[in-house]
Amino acid sequence: MLVYLVIALLLALGFYTLLFKKNLIKMIIGIALIENAVNMFLISLGYVSDGYAPIYTIAPAETWSSMVLPTPQALTLTAIVIGLASTAVMLSLAVMVFKNYKTLDSSKLGGILSE
């Protein structure tokens, strides 16, 4: 149960960083924190007590029936790559914002109508 409490703490800190900071880069770091916490939660759902890694030639022959579940690991691999792709797009947008407006403060960047 300690695992779930740590993940809850990471989620709360990620939401705090996303809501209460003004710099664009810090907001992007908050989003990355939330994504990492969710990936960790997904992996921890597939743990079997006293289980071995799901590879046939590494686990001893008697424990082939109590291996760790392989499906959450496969889904987490996909989720990590998708998180990487979205963070890359967000960071390149932040670079373009800095080039055009010379500031990264989200309270000074008005809306579209304050041109």
Added chain:
Amino acid sequence: MMSRIVQQTARVVFPLAALFSFYVIIHGHLTPGGGFQGGVILASAVALVLVAYGHKKIKSYRPTLKMMFSLFSFTMILYFSSHFLHHSLEQWIPLAQAPGRNVGELFSAGGIPLMSFFVGLEVMIGLVIILILVRRAN
């Protein structure tokens, strides 16, 4: 653009890192690893050389980026076709007949090493394109 020591060290380290990443990609069906992990290792090795030598050494950005993007699309088409046909082509890939128990041989598992090779190549090209673009914009 870093000093001479860093440049020579990156030149020595890069072939070893590339060899290790090819090992991780090809042994994807025997040890932990597979396509994506090996691709990221290869991209980080190329990023080391890019940081050590500076981005001004890349001549003529536009043809380089166009060629890399076309390679990226071609690798993705290869991966899609090998994904749809890897069950039918199992008999034609030599030495790698799939079904049956094996004790950890390299030539096994049909079309899975082929698919992970294409995925690793695709991840490497994509990440290197993103790195060159973000560095050049300043």
Added chain:
Amino acid sequence: MKSFVAGMIVLILFAFFAVVAMQLHPLGYPQATEMDDYFISNAQEETGANNVVAAVVFDYRGFDTMGEATVLFAAVTSVLMIFWGRS
């Protein structure tokens, strides 16, 4: 004043997630494992791979990997489009 409100919101969020986390099943005893039992017992004969995770990612759930390759392609194309300015 502002840091007090921020601290209260962090505590409320953490309490909400912790109350939910306390009612999950204990760590190490997953429920509903019929699909994974089939994967573990039949992966070596049907695919010939020793690594069950590689067989699941490329063979049993191959369409998820195909969708993720498409997401990677879309991300690289968007970054290329954003930075394709002059020179």
